[in-house]
Amino acid sequence: MKALHIARKDLYRFFRSPFVLAFMLVLPLLQTGIPYLAFGGLEGGLNVEKTRVSVVNLDQPVEQAPGFLAGDLLLAALRDERLSQVLTITEMTAESKARAAVDGQQADVAVIIPASFTGSLFDDTEAPLVLYQDPAATLGPAIVQEIIASFADGFSGSRLAVDVASAQATARGEAFSEAEKMALMKQYGAWVQSLEARLAGPHAVIQRQSPSNDTDPATSLVGPLMIGLMVFFAYFVGAITAQSLIHEDEQGTLARLFRTATPRTTILTGKFLAVLGALTVQIILLIAIGGWLFGIAWGDPLPVALGGLGLVITAAGFGVMLMSFLKSTRQAFLVMGGAVMLTGMAGGTMTTTFANLPPALETISLFTPQGWAMRALETAMRGGTIIEVSGSAAACLAIALLCLAISALKLRKRFG
């Protein structure tokens, strides 16, 4: 009962401290909210800046196909009405001007259609399309490259059809005339026109099936991000609240408490319960606010609760252990900040939104308490059952017990 009184007194102090409240709620919500806004959370979708494209079309006609210019078709495709929301096209008269526009940051990417572009479709000369891009730009040039690659495949395919037909005719000992080649290219060109519907229409050849229930891209991004931040800041809160032990030691109130009839283990248990209480409130509030503010679907209540419990006990155990090694509050923030940031980084709390991570990072995360807490909550978010979450939660419990055992040894030595 006395332990509960001590815990209540500490909790009352924590919840009146702007510093603790900032780490509990303000900073994790701020750090989640900014990317949510950045990736179109309030705009109902990501509406990126238009990519500025300078195009120079140097393409020249060839004898085999008078009146046909592949470069003109590419330019028309880039100017397509459907792309006007994402691209701003400026036509240039010379390659040097198109490149200069990128160098001078008036354009994000320059598309250079070479003089022999059409010719290369009829002979074996190489005439690559050149994309000259601002190296600091990321998304815009990638969009342009994708559009051009899809367009270029149409030309490559028609040439391929001619090459295959020509090779087969030669193998049969038959001639393959220029007129037949042109006819074949036109046939393939007509087929390419229908390809878009075959790939994206209601009866597309690819039937897409989503494993997730999220419909909003911003929510889909923010959910894993908030798990990472919740875990990251929970460890800060665990350490900051456990700091009250050192604070009271410095002020002499702990020594006075130890001289009362209350056993030391009861006092220390009360302190630990206060840390657990603060973390429990933090996690419940963050989960509730995250769901309400950002529409995050955390998963079924029981697996989420088990994952949250795993986080609370490891963050509390880790915080108390960290503080048991410190001598003064002056040391506290730097050491605590360093340890929490390093283990948080290794545990994957900052990399939740990145795909295809190096396998080594995943292995390293298994050696940190944050890594296991992340696993438990991520499994719950992906629709995992309580049994699927229980493995990670059990690992959290084991880590918490280990941390507490180390803390007990250190604190016993310190407070006798």
Place this chain on the structure above:
Amino acid sequence: MRIVTLARKDLAQIARDWKSALFLLAMPILFTWLFGLLFGGGGETDPRLPVGILDQDPAGVLSSHLERLLEASDAVRPVLLEDVPTDELERQVRDEKLAAAIIVPAGFSDETLDGQATRLTLIVDPNSPAGQAADRGVQAAVARLLGAVEASRLSAQGSSDPAAVEQGLNLAVDGWLQPQVDIKVERAGLDAGYDGFAQASAGMIVLFAIFGLITPGYVLLAERQSRTLGRMLTTTATRTEIIGGHVLAMFTVGFLQITLLTLFGQFALGVDYWRQPLAMLLMIAAMALWTASLGLFISAISKNENQVVLIALSCLLVLGLMGGAIFPLDMTSSTFCTIGHTLPTAWAIDGFQDIALRGLSGAAVLLPAGVLFAYAALFFVLAVRRFKFE
């Protein structure tokens, strides 16, 4: 001269605490390395997204061709799967073990070659960036596969000889591995190719220059709390000299930190910051002066150490995240990008990238450096107005 003496005292205090080095150097180096890896730096592992293939049509020719075309993709790499139930595939995609998974149904080859519309199933999260990229990679490979089928059909000229069709198909798929129309991507500036470290480094330098304010902020606050600042006013030192001494110390810490981090970028990560030494020195000076003014402002409005930490962290999050230190601004929504570009952090990143990524001349950094000097003046004026010696 007194300004220098006071600054030397602050610097000695900071240097005595080994933990300062953790935040000023060790952390930014570790974070640059981590984010560089995440942005595709290092280049040792296959950066392509893993896409599972469950082939339920093993006797058909098209599934093996699809696998070859996926293998040739720049965006995705095929991972062959055997006897995996659909719900397990969904789980692997949901858990991000795979960016997507393709199910090739039984009879897919024969029916497609017969001109029937048989559908592949693609399990993919349309809302995740990895899912979207994998979808586009798979779609490009499927388009090429269908193109190869069409090319072989056209070249067979109505012949129903399966051997001729198969031979045509093989030739067409071989052709797709080296398509006729090539796209050559060139990067402006240094033409060093894409480098994740170059993308991550400037942002991390800017981020940790703000984080590094905590220690000098502590020093100034400790002087006010211990009433040393007030006592100094009883000496012949002027207010300007006292404030100037602290600003000079903060500026020196920032200047040294950013210089060391750019040298680390230059020699350890191969980011060519020092190709324009004068421009680089100007950018570092502008950045250090802005962070020093911000540090003075934070110390001026903070009443205790916790407030120094909180305000510095809030500045780091708001200015860093919104200025493009973690994710490039051109990936964000148009409104966010416009707001982000007004912040000093965005200008600082622009200036560093103008030199190290875009390879521009020294004159290019005059504007970003000028904006940083203007922000430095603004924060300095605000700090001096709020500064209290007692």
